[in-house]
Amino acid sequence: xxxLLITFLLFTNTLFANDKLDQLKQSLDAIVAxxxxxxxxxxxxxxxxxxxxxxxxGTKMIPASITKVVTACIALKYLGVxxxxxxxVYTDGTITDGxxxxxxxxxGYGDPxxxxxxxxxxxxxxxxxxxxxxxxxxxxxESFLDNNYYGLSNYYKGDTRSQYWPYxxxxxxxxxxxxYNPAATAGELFASELVRFGVQFSGSVVSGxxxxxxxxxxxxxHSIFDVLSWMNKESDNHSAITVFKVVGAVYDSPPGTxxxxxxxAIDFLTQLGNDRGSFEIxxxxxxxxxxxxxSDMFIRILKYMYDDxxxxxxxxxxxxxxxxxxxLKNRMKQGEAYKNVRAKTGTLNxxxxxxxxxxxxxxxxxxxxxAMNGFSSDRSYNRKIQDDICxxxxxxxxx
Numbered sequence: 276x277x278x279l280l281i282t283f284l285l286f287t288n289t290l291f292a293n294d295k296l297d298q299l300k301q302s303l304d305a306i307v308a309x310x311x312x313x314x315x316x317x318x319x320x321x322x323x324x325x326x327x328x329x330x331x332x333g334t335k336m337i338p339a340s341i342t343k344v345v346t347a348c349i350a351l352k353y354l355g356v357x358x359x360x361x362x363x364v365y366t367d368g369t370i371t372d373g374x375x376x377x378x379x380x381x382x383g384y385g386d387p388x389x390x391x392x393x394x395x396x397x398x399x400x401x402x403x404x405x406x407x408x409x410x411x412x413x414x415x416x417e418s419f420l421d422n423n424y425y426g427l428s429n430y431y432k433g434d435t436r437s438q439y440w441p442y443x444x445x446x447x448x449x450x451x452x453x454x455y456n457p458a459a460t461a462g463e464l465f466a467s468e469l470v471r472f473g474v475q476f477s478g479s480v481v482s483g484x485x486x487x488x489x490x491x492x493x494x495x496x497h498s499i500f501d502v503l504s505w506m507n508k509e510s511d512n513h514s515a516i517t518v519f520k521v522v523g524a525v526y527d528s529p530p531g532t533x534x535x536x537x538x539x540a541i542d543f544l545t546q547l548g549n550d551r552g553s554f555e556i557x558x559x560x561x562x563x564x565x566x567x568x569x570s571d572m573f574i575r576i577l578k579y580m581y582d583d584x585x586x587x588x589x590x591x592x593x594x595x596x597x598x599x600x601x602x603l604k605n606r607m608k609q610g611e612a613y614k615n616v617r618a619k620t621g622t623l624n625x626x627x628x629x630x631x632x633x634x635x636x637x638x639x640x641x642x643x644x645x646a647m648n649g650f651s652s653d654r655s656y657n658r659k660i661q662d663d664i665c666x667x668x669x670x671x672x673x674x
Contacts, residue, residue: 295673296327302667303328310660312625312650317570318668321581321632321640327671332570335553336646339621340510341573341628342561346519347503347593348576349536349543351586353526359496360386360521362446364397364465365489368411370404378411378478379492380485381465383446383458384419385524385531386497387517388505390449393495394461398468400493408475414483415462420445420520421530427563435562435623441513443520445530450513458482504593507619508601512560519559533558547575561621570644573630577642581632594618594631597665607662611636611669618643618665625649627657633665636672643668 299318307314307330315336318328350358361384368377381397383389420443428440442451446458462480469476506514516533523535526542540556555567580590595601597616598608607613618631630644645661 295671299667299671300328303330303664306660306663306667310647310650310657311652313648315570315646316644316664317574318641318643319574319578321578321642323639324578327641329570334646335567335569336628336648337564337623337626338561338566338568338646339623339626339628340512340515340561341619341621341630341646342556342559342566342568343507343510343515344573344576344619344630345540345544345556346515346522346559347507347590348580349522349526349539350499350503350518351580351583351590352543353522353539354499356499356586356589358499360384360388360499360502361494361496362386362389362393362397363491364401364493365485365491367486367489370406373405373407375406375409375411378414378483379409379469380414380416380483380489381446381462382416382419382485383444383461385445385447385517385521386502387443387447387450387511387514388497388502389447389461389495391464394448394464395468396495397493398465398472398474400495401469402472402474404492406474406492409469409478412478413462413466413469413476413480414485415446415458415465415480416483416485417445417458418484419524419529419531420517421532423532426516426533426558426560427565431563431565434564439512439562441516443513443516447513447517450511500589500593503589507593508595510602510620512562515560516558516562522559544572544576547572547579549575561623564623564626568646570646573644574642577630577632577644581640581642591617591632595620606658607665610666612662612665615669616665621646622654625651627654627661629658629661629665633668635669637674639673641668641671 315334316330365380425440428437448457448461451457519536520531522539524531526539527535549572594617595603597603598613602620615634621628627647633641
């Protein structure tokens with residue numbers, strides 16, 4: 276009798292669970308049906324790893340800025356959670372009685388967030404070493420990354436126009452706004468700040484490469500979490516392409532290039548079980564329309580990050596919060612998706628994407644991927660569809 280009762284209860288629970296999944300499917304089908312163009316959706320439990328919903332899961336799609344999810348993942352994998360994006364001052368000379376007998380080098384290691392205050396900080400640190408004068412030149416060094424400053428601009432016919440591609444250098448300054456050479460400007464600023472802090476300097480500011488045996492004098496850096504958080508929450512293309520190249524430099528060797536970053540991405544994604552023919556990640560921002568992905572790939576990425584105890588919190592907290600910050604600040608302001616979605620957005624002409632995590636009514640973390648390509652309707656209409664999908668996921672309960 277007891278066995279029959281247990282069997283009956285298990286059978287009843289299974290029917291109830293299936294009913295809940297059917298309700299989820301019906302709700303999501305109705306929302307997806309309202310979209311035009313090509314749509315691909317996948318919804319999977321992070322802990323149970325069971326498929327809750329899928330629609331055109333194998334379709335290749337243009338990811339736009341959710342490509343930055345890949346960039347963040349390979350950065351955490353190949354650089355590590357303790358990595359710092361550094362800018363270092365070196366000298367190739369001797370320091371005697373406060374005099375640097377030689378040159379001073381300002382070397383950038385691909386910090387996308389280096390700013391004018393950081394340069395001032397470096398000059399101050401030099402002066403605090405009781406250095407009073409420099410006999411040589413100030414040499415700015417951007418050799419850690421290549422000199423392909425504008426990425427894939429004008430590389431592919433019909434791709435994102437050149438004015439949207441950011442200037443990327445190993446020695447950036449203030450997000451490289453204004454159309455100037457950031458490395459040269461950083462060098463000039465550093466020289467003037469040295470003088471302001473009482474260091475005599477009458478040499479030139481020139482480009483060059485730091486000799487291997489040079490001695491470090493000062494350093495400034497930004498943590499990998501701060502860099503990735505800004506990149507993901509604000510969808511910063513300059514940060515993403517810079518980080519992608521830095522990963523390439525560490526994964527392979529300097530100078531970092533898009534091709535080396537691509538190799539790191541291929542290695543990472545194929546290790547997760549993605550067939551090489553199922554994706555293209557040519558650069559790390561999503562600006563190119565020649566990046567392609569599918570839902571299986573993104574769900575594997577999100578699952579990999581969820582299972583990685585050492586890095587998941589860094590990754591999860593780098594994503595925009597629904598209704599709160601970043602590119603989701605003005606979306607999901609009401610309902611159960613509010614504050615319960617962490618995701619990366621993506622936008623190009625005719626492309627709108629969203630991928631990340633949502634918390635259900637059962638406090639279950641749900642992974643999702645939504646890609647919409649080739650639509651003719653307004654972007655806001657497609658974003659509303661994505662937000663509605665997230666709301667249904669957050670309302671989902673197995674019980």
